[in-house]
Amino acid sequence: MSDMIAPYPGLPDPDRNAEFYADIPVKRAIAWVVDALIVFLLTLLVLPFTAFTGLFFYPFLWLVVSFVYRVLTISGGSATLGMRLMSVELRTWRGERFGLGDAFMHTLLYSLCLSFLIPQLISMGMMLTTARAQGLHDLALGTAAINRGRW
Template identity: 45%
Template sequence: MSFTMNDTYDALPDPTTQPAFYEGVGVKRLLAWVVDTILIGVVAAIVASIPLFLLWFVFPLVFLVVSLIYRIGTINAFSATPGMRLFNIELRTHQGQRLDGSTAALHTIGFMIASAFFIPQVASVFLMLMSERGQGLHDMFTGVVAINSPGRH
């Protein structure tokens, strides 16, 4: 799989002519989310245990901070979290480029907000299942699309 990038707004692979980039991405994103949540939970538990287990009293806050650092850092570095990389998917901007730090941060914060409230969460899942490119609310807001990694099978 390969695609060319140009200066137009829609430099992403077309889901109609290049469906291989979008096949199974919804399920892979769900599985990646499970893997990432487990990894974040393990790291958060370790961090919460370091100062004589005192951070266990504020574990949800520790989990949130670890999640933000984990997601922003890995998406900035690889345009994917470790869970996404495991399932061979990555995030791209509407211009077909990998995400930079500010886009990774904006996408992560949008994801956190959408995940925190029931209606936006349900709307995101619905949109991922029904939209042409499988984008959730936070994806649409930031102009990001998840695709099968180009050149990796």
């Protein structure tokens, strides 16, 4: 199995260091719910600044707020606030923390996967079955979510 995961030299080997990937799918799911609640609260804070016209384009407002939230939090600490709560962080294929460019690309691909049912289902299935618990967007970028504090 190690031959299949060799393209990511900076990430921990899931066979030898399974603790880095322990419970990652569950932690990511909980973090996703926390982040969705935070984005909801942020959209409520933004609504008065749109003179409440944001109610007419609320799904678009949600997408913009969510995108900015994810890029800023991931680039600032390699994890969203929900991920930090769950002690999870994202790493590049080199094993480095995310910068602004990495966070932007990860969020863009995540948003595209989330926008369509089939890619989202494939991504969720991959998180449950791949050695590094990578979603479709993670696999495309060579990134992985790992347990923080073990690195």
